[in-house]
Amino acid sequence: MVETLGTTVDFRATMSRLATAVSVITTRSGSTPIGMTASAVSALSLDPLQLLVCINNHLYTRTAIAEHGRFAVNVLGEGSEALARNFAASKPDKFAGVDTIDDHGVPVLKDAIAAVVCDVAAALPGGDHTIFVGDVSHCAHRTDGRPLLYFAGSFGTLGT
Template sequence: MPASLDLTAAFRATMGRLATGVSVITTRNESDPIGMTASAVASLSMDPLQLIVCIGNHLYTCEAITNSGRFAVNILGEGSEELAMNFAVSKPDKFAGVDFHVEHGVPVLRDAIAYVVCDVAAALPGGDHTIFVGDARHFEHREQARPLLYFAGGFRSMRRAPSAAVPVRTS
């Protein structure tokens, strides 16, 4: 096995120790909803309100976001493993049987615990991925919902409810 494959596997295993939330990134091509499961999502800025999503260049979702200029991040909650897997595999109609509505031109999953609809502000190269910077245009969330997590190659749940936020002093 070439050393680069060993390094790739080791890096993947190492980064797999970083617990992340599970989201479904949705957009539209000219007529159909498009979506994929992602864990490479992060808040970027509060002024302006922005987030980033990283999408593999080989995926049709990357091309669809580039063409549409808009996407939604649908944050999944505990118990949504089947929904996450539905959008993680390649198949003709990932939206068959999925409850969604169109919000600001993109599909939004009704079972998501939160969502953010974004306009693409920038598309940056990131190796074999494209880093999309999204300007948040519309967002909602459910109070008291607990996230679906991804850790070490599998889905996980929080063991207990999060404690109340503790203020942090910056000066």
């Protein structure tokens, strides 16, 4: 095991060893769809149904979620690396060429293997991030999907 002093770089390298599912967080700013790739997503509660997402305070997505009051977590499946990179990029229209459904007030990605739509229940400070607790209003999943994972700075998949 490599021991380090606990700097930001060390912490990031250490936490990169925690394999996570790759999700795209979507919301709206007025009529404009907003989205970003994220890995800091977790189920929180079954009673009530809640999950949480952690969004960097410097990102516009954070402001859009706070203002709109609703967001969706779109879990990406194997083979969705291009979609993950698209929503991780800094560009004006991340939704160009991306199929979405907007039945719940926020865009939901058609290619997601699972999606959860939430109303913001709380926004809590978390250092340089905001922790949004969401009350689940809708959820759906495909039974044939396998997740896209992120580990040590690279995308990957589950072994067989």
